[in-house]
Each structure stands twice: as C-alpha cells, then as structure tokens.
Amino acid sequence: MLDPRLLYTFNPDLWEAVRGTAPAMLHLLDGYIDAGSVTHGAGHYLLEVCEHEVLVEFDHDQLHDYRSRRPQMVFDTNHWVSMTDYELVIHRLLDAKGTPFLMLTGPEPDTQWNRASAAVLGIAERLGVSRLVTVSGVPMAVPHTRPTLVTAHSTDPETVSGNPVWIDRVQLPGSFSHVLEFRAGEAGILGQGFVAHVPHYLAQAAFPQATEAVLRRVAEAAGLEFPMETLVERSAANLAGIESETAEDADFPAVVQALEEQYDRLSSSGAASVPSANEIGAAVEQFLAEQDPPTDFRR
Numbered sequence: 001m002l003d004p005r006l007l008y009t010f011n012p013d014l015w016e017a018v019r020g021t022a023p024a025m026l027h028l029l030d031g032y033i034d035a036g037s038v039t040h041g042a043g044h045y046l047l048e049v050c051e052h053e054v055l056v057e058f059d060h061d062q063l064h065d066y067r068s069r070r071p072q073m074v075f076d077t078n079h080w081v082s083m084t085d086y087e088l089v090i091h092r093l094l095d096a097k098g099t100p101f102l103m104l105t106g107p108e109p110d111t112q113w114n115r116a117s118a119a120v121l122g123i124a125e126r127l128g129v130s131r132l133v134t135v136s137g138v139p140m141a142v143p144h145t146r147p148t149l150v151t152a153h154s155t156d157p158e159t160v161s162g163n164p165v166w167i168d169r170v171q172l173p174g175s176f177s178h179v180l181e182f183r184a185g186e187a188g189i190l191g192q193g194f195v196a197h198v199p200h201y202l203a204q205a206a207f208p209q210a211t212e213a214v215l216r217r218v219a220e221a222a223g224l225e226f227p228m229e230t231l232v233e234r235s236a237a238n239l240a241g242i243e244s245e246t247a248e249d250a251d252f253p254a255v256v257q258a259l260e261e262q263y264d265r266l267s268s269s270g271a272a273s274v275p276s277a278n279e280i281g282a283a284v285e286q287f288l289a290e291q292d293p294p295t296d297f298r299r
Contacts, residue, residue, distance in 0.1 A: 004119035007063070007112075010056045015127070018055065018092055022130040024101045024222035025090070027120070031069075031108030032175035036198035036207030038137030042215055043105040046093060049227045055102065056090035056123060058116075063088065065110035090123065096225040102129065108176045116176070117183045124189055131190040133222060134177045135214040137207070139200035143259035144242055148213035149197040155185030159192065159221075164266070192221055199259075202242070209235040 028043035046052075064086055072084040088106035095101060109116045124132065142149060149164045174182075181191035194217040196210035212231045219226050246252045 001115050001118070004115050004122055006059075007116060007119045008056050008058045008123075010123075011054065014053060014055050014092055018100060018102070018127050020128065021100050022128050023092075024131050024133055024224065025104065025124055025129045026101065026218065027104040027132060027134050027177050027180055029104065029106060029108040029175075029177055032177070033136065033138060035137035035139040035200075035203040036196065036205070036210045038196050038198065038207070038210050038214060039135055041206055041208060041211040042135050042218075043103065045211065045215070045231055046103060046226065047091065047105070049230060050093040050095060052091040052093040052103075054089050055092045058088040058106075058119070060086050060088045060106070063109035063111055063116055064107065068110060069107060095219075096227050099224055101222065101224055102127075113176055113179055117180045120180060121183055121187050121189065124184070125187070129189065131192060131222060132181060132184045133191075133218050134181065134193045135196070135211075135218060136177075136193065137196045137198040137203075137210050137214075139203035140197040141259060141262070142197045142199050143256050143263055144199045144202060144207070144209070144239065145256060145260060146263045148210045150213050150217055151195045151197070152217065153181075153193045153195070155181060155189075155191040159190070164197070194218060194221075201255075206238070208238050211235075 026043075026046075028039050030040050032039075034040055069086075071086065073080055074082045086107050088104070088109070090102055090104045093101055093103055104120065123129075140149075151163050152160045154160050177193070181193060184191035194214040196207075196214050198207050198210050208231055212228065212235050215226055215228070215231070218224070
C-alpha cells in the first residue's frame with residue numbers, strides 16, 4: 001500500500017491546536033443510502049451553525065471516479081461559466097460550549113478504500129481522537145407523525161442500548177463509513193453510528209426531523225452541545241408542510257393511520273418483524289409516484 005499520509009495535506013497550526021483535546025470525529029459522507037438526506041443534512045447543518053475551519057484536505061483526484069460522478073457545469077451562450085468541484089475535507093468545529101470536534105465531509109471515495117481509511121485512522125490516532133461517529137437514514141415503514149426511531153451501532157456493543165427491535169442479522173453492501181467504523185474497531189478506536197428510521201414515502205425528500213433525532217444522539221454520545229433551535233424550527237415547518245401537501249389525498253390518512261397503529265403496537269410490545277413495502281398497499285405507491293425526483297446531493 002502507498003503511504004496513506006500522501007493522500008492529504010493539513011493546517012499545521014490548527015493541527016497542533018487540536019492535539020491533546022481528544023476530539024470526537026464525525027464522518028458524514030455523501031454517496032451511500034441517505035434516506036431523508038440525514039447524512040448530508042447533518043453535515044451541512046453543523047457547518048451552518050458551528051464555527052469551523054479546514055484542518056485536513058484530501059487529494060480527491062486520487063479517490064474520485066469522475067466518469068461515475070461527474071461535476072455539474074454551466075454553459076452560457078458560448079463558454080463555460082462555472083463548475084461544481086468535489087472536496088473531501090476534515091473541519092475542526094466548535095460546539096455551543098466551545099468544545100472542539102472534527103468532521104469529515106464530502107463524497108464517499110470511489111477507490112483506494114483501504115488506503116483512505118488508513119489515512120483517516122492515522123489522523124485519528126495522531127490527534128488522539130476519542131471516537132468516530134457517523135449518522136445515516138434508512139427508509140422504513142414508519143409514520144412521520146411519530147418520534148423518529150434511531151438504531152445505534154458500535155464497535156463496542158456495551159455502548160449500545162435501547163434499540164428498537166426491528167433489525168436482526170443482515171448482509172448488505174458496505175459503505176466507506178461502514179469500513180471506517182470496522183477498521184476503527186480493529187485499531188482499538190471506538191466507532192459509533194446512529195441510523196434514523198425515515199418514513200419510506202419521504203425517503204427522497206429532506207426530513208429534518210430525522211436529522212434532529214440523530215444529532216441529539218451524537219451530542220449525547222460524544223459529550224457535545226449542538227445549537228438545535230434552527231433545526232427544531234425546520235422540523236416543525238417540514239411536518240406542517242407535509243400535512244398541507246397531503247391534505248387533498250383521500251388515501252394518505254389511512255396509510256398513515258395504519259403505520260401509526262403498527263408503530264404504537266411495536267413500541268408497546270418491543271418485538272416484531274419489519275413489514276414489506278408491499279403491505280402498505282397501492283396508496284403509498286401512488287403517493288411515491290407523485291413525489292419529486294431524487295435530489296442530487298453532490299457538492
């Protein structure tokens with residue numbers, strides 16, 4: 001393997017300022033399953049409300065497949081006027097109390113996963129990172145009118161409790177964040193993640209309620225304090241917007257009611273299997289067909 005340290009450059013003054021603070025490192029990468037735009041939304045929200053500065057910048061040309069994920073460009077009349085490029089960076093952020101933490105954001109690497117994960121873990125080890133944390137959203141048969149369920153996972157199972165009994169043993173294609181958490185466990189670094197259960201009929205739209213739920217779990221786990229007021233307001237506005245947009249749909253209330261009854265039953269019993277989307281019926285299929293196409297979350 002080529003030297004992982006050649007994949008990135010860093011701000012030496014900020015690097016020294018971070019050393020000894022035992023920061024948590026969040027890794028919130030675009031490119032994998034992101035129902036409700038939970039991963040992307042969490043990263044952008046923290047950059048919006050927290051003071052931040054670039055600590056590490058990766059040479060993304062070595063990690064990106066441009067023919068797979070092409071940059072968006074604007075052509076005006078007779079010339080190119082702009083191009084949206086990609087960045088894979090680690091920011092140093094300060095929470096509401098001034099506590100520093102790190103956050104890796106950008107597109108998921110397309111290549112060199114072992115080398116890239118070694119680079120990130122090398123940074124974590126040299127800076128004394130206390131834990132690696134990620135968040136994501138998965139589409140589930142849950143209603144938007146109930147609190148968002150969150151499933152936690154960790155390299156140390158003793159740190160996980162209170163999960164809804166909806167997930168058993170599964171095999172699925174991994175993401176770079178999954179690999180990073182797995183490798184962190186092998187290296188003796190605590191890796192944690194929080195997965196929001198997003199209503200499957202809203203999976204293609206931003207669902208700030210789920211973003212709020214996972215960020216609260218991250219803050220609790222990492223001992224951080226995030227400014228949440230703006231996100232709470234956006235969650236309330238989003239829920240009101242959903243109610244307004246579905247008011248004329250004669251079938252939708254029955255679908256939501258069925259999901260609410262199932263949610264309440266499972267919450268009280270604590271055990272059940274995951275229902276298939278087909279069980280929700282033709283009303284959900286019709287509702288999904290009327291939604292906007294998926295948003296392109298690339299930088």
